[in-house]
Amino acid sequence: MTELATPYFMIHEDKLIENLEKCKKLKELSGVKLVLALKCFSTWGVFNIIEPYLDGTTSSGPYEVMLGHETFGKETHAYSVGYSEQDVLDVANKSDKIIFNSQSQLNRFAHLVPDSCKVGLRLNPQRSAAGQDLADPARPFCRLGVRKSILESNIAEKISGVMFHMNCENKSVSSFSALLDHITENFSDLLAKLEWVSLGGGVFFTYPGYDLEALAEKLKEFSELHGVQLYLEPGEAVVTKTTDLVVTVVDIVENKKLTAIVDSATEAHRLDTLIYNEPATVAEADEDGEHAYVIGSCSCLAGDQFCEAKFAVPLEVGQRLTIADSGGYTMVKLNWFNGIKMPAIYCQRSNGEVELLNQFGYEDFKRMLSINSVSQ
Structure with missing residues (x-):
């Protein structure tokens, strides 16, 4: 490749497929669905390689929603820390799920969401596994998600699912399992009324030596315990190395x-x-x-x-x-x-x-x- 002018990125299909085969195995063993986190990787020119293995895409802003809808297909999940009214109008009819970051946004905009799109809410479990404070989704005073103590008593009537994002490059099955146990201890009553739960991204299950079978067992156990369809939102796990x-x-x-x-x-x-x-x-x-x-x-x-x-x-x-x-x-x-x-x-x-x-x-x-x- 010495004729190619630098600098350049080179994506290797064979290495990508190695990670995707691990994704496939995790899905088969656990029943979890996987949606690609476009905030990490949006190079849609290789979506034809990724699409057969995953269930859709998840987004953190309106343009990512549009990109996932247009170039990947399957399920399109929309999330934003802060929607404008126009954002919701732009993405709701292109999404299978739209997840609000706060109860105020949920209450303000849910009426704009068509019946074809399921409504969710991000929760903050106030526990996480993140090596960097900058990326810690449960850091003090964090604006990301709703704490249990301020959840409206009738919140389950307004949503069909929730999202917890609480990991960043977490390479430990036991650490992730402890977070799921924490969610079970604190949110079981709510989860029993819901259809689906996204556990976000940051679970580094394609890392060399990661115990994929143990992760699958824990995910299956959690899903069956609460009667919900589980989602993970891998980004780095799909494209690492x-x-x-x-x-x-x-x-x-x-x-x-x-x-x-x-x-x-x-x-x-x-x-x-x-x-x-x-x-x-x-x-x-x-x-x-x-x-x-x-x-x-x-x-x-x-x-x-x-x-x-x-x-x-x-x-x-x-x-x-x-x-x-x-x-x-x-x-x-x-x-x-x-x-x-x-x-x-x-x-x-x-x-x-x-x-x-x-x-x-x-x-x-x-x-x-x-x-x-x-x-x-």
Whole structure:
């Protein structure tokens, strides 16, 4: 693939299918339905690979709802932290389920939802498994979901289901099971009156070594106990380790440490690396190597770097590096900071063929900022 101009994302179909086969197994063992979290991954050019394995999509904003409805099909779940009236009008007739974040939004907008769309409410169980405070859906004073203590006494008459989102990259079956036990202890009376429950995303069941059978058993037990159809909303679990960001070293500078500057930036192309201070992984690195480098971005932000890594041989200008595991929360967060060239997006099919899904140029950058100049 040396003829492809960097930077670019490469989605690998065979790796994606490996994760999807685990999704299939979880569904078969537990009866859970899986809806793809578009907030994590919305590259619809590969939805034809994902669609046979999953039951639909779930969204966090109006445009994601429209995208899921138009390009994926099956079930379309709509959720937003804050709907406007126009948002509800735009998405309700395209959705199978619409989930409100608060009772005030539910009471204000439920009458706009057609009978064909089921109404739900997000609940905050006030417990979670999240490694980062920024992403903790049960953090103090959190605006996400309704606490049990303020639920209206007749809430079950207004909804057919609820959503709990309480995990972020949770790799522990026992931790997730404890959260389900907590929900059972606190919400059993309400769940007995409902048809469905979404347990949100952040359950990292495709992670190497994860006990998929134990998770399936717990999900089946919970579903049968409360008589509800369960949903999970995987995002990262679907695309983990499926996608690379390929970059080129454009310069090497020294300031007590050597920095290899590449033609990409975390600020623009891999934002969560910067937000969560979680170093990226370079596939070509060697932890026993003698040559250490900071892998620095080409943006003007001083702290914008991918990671520090060691290599067996010195890096050279013009050398390509592979930023591994770059599928989740990357392409959905691309931006034009510094006017840096936007990565193209490719998919390498299982037969080795490489397909272009999208590419971007100067006109895309220009059009995003204005389409007309101000009249003098």
